[in-house]
Amino acid sequence: MNVPTAEAERDDSRPLHERIAADLRDEIMSGDLAPSARVPSTARLKERFRASSATVQKALQLLKAEGLVVGRAGAAVTVREHRQRTMRPAAYMAPAGAGEAFRWLTEAAKTGGSAHSALLEVSEAVPPADVRGLLGMAAGDTAVLRRQLLSIGDEPAELVSSYYPLELAGGTAISVRRKIRGGTPALLAERGFPPVRSVDRVSARMPTQEQAAVLRLPGHLPVLRTLRVVYSHGDRPVEATVMIKAGHLYELEYEFAAEE
Structure with a gap:
């Protein structure tokens, strides 16, 4: 105490x-x-x-x-019961298997309640500056943006904005406003760009007006912002995702093995 x-x-x-x-x-x-x-x-x-x-x-x-x-x-x-949830990002980085749901949904469901996603937007957009830098894009360049709201039960859990280089995603199912079975990692893997490494940058900040409204957050608490870059073979960045979740309801768990 x-x-x-x-x-x-x-x-x-x-x-x-x-x-x-x-x-x-x-x-x-x-x-x-x-x-x-x-x-x-x-x-x-x-x-x-x-x-x-x-x-x-x-x-x-x-x-x-x-x-x-x-x-x-x-x-x-x-x-209240079951308010704090531990999310393990490493568990849902890999592509889902054939016929399987997006891994975030199956992993989140393990913490209790049914998990589902709602696709909010698919468009060409200029990413935030930190995303552009990690994707190797110049100022003003656009990428394919997919925004979705992930929920557990009837509660919004995470606001996700994923950006994909146009040369990889343009003209594919990634650029079409419909859900992709298994998520975009599965589709990228099919196209020869499987995720082989990811890097997370986690920070805390106050929510924007949109984030507070969509996630139904109290206005006086910070959110957790995870900026994840996914790399394929040759260390090529194929996806950069900004994930926003309530800082007082979620924690992230990372596991590291000691080098032998």
């Missing part, structure tokens, strides 16, 4: 209710407050944080808006 010190309170300029919510959020995400566990009572939180009842309630309202806890005035507040 985090106990705020006088020094920490001096250095943290956030309003007290936001600091209380941050400490409780950390305990929920780390598992110290497990799913279905009761959040400490208002009286205990008042004593712990040297706060008024109104301030504690404001903190709990933030956590309710984030979907981390549930409860109503006068009743116990509990941690």
Whole structure:
């Protein structure tokens, strides 16, 4: 349990209710407050944080808006079940097998609930500068953009924007607005450009207006932004994808083996 010190309170300029919510959020995400566990009572939180009842309630309202806890005035507040999900990017980089669904869907479904995707856009677009640089594109160059929303159950999970060089994707099924069985990795593999290596850059930032709206996010928390570049043979970049997910609901797990 985090106990705020006088020094920490001096250095943290956030309003007290936001600091209380941050400490409780950390305990929920780390598992110290497990799913279905009761959040400490208002009286205990008042004593712990040297706060008024109104301030504690404001903190709990933030956590309710984030979907981390549930409860109503006068009743116990509990941690919601199955809110934090661990995603393992390495599990869905490889192309899906013949007749199989996109690997993200099958992997996400393992964390509970049915997973599905909605194709939002397919067009030619100028990628963000960091994407252009990784794909070796000049300013103003366009790529094939495929944007989709991945959901688990009825909750949006991830906003995905994938960019493909025109010389690889133009005139193929990648540039057509319809789903591709097994996802684009399977199609690229069929065309002789299988993914052999990928590099992720993960950062945290505040969501854009569109991201907050599409993912139904509270406006005061950051998102996780993963920029993934997929390389085929000869270290040729064949795809760059920007993946946005709620920072307070998801974590990424990477596994590394020690070199022998």
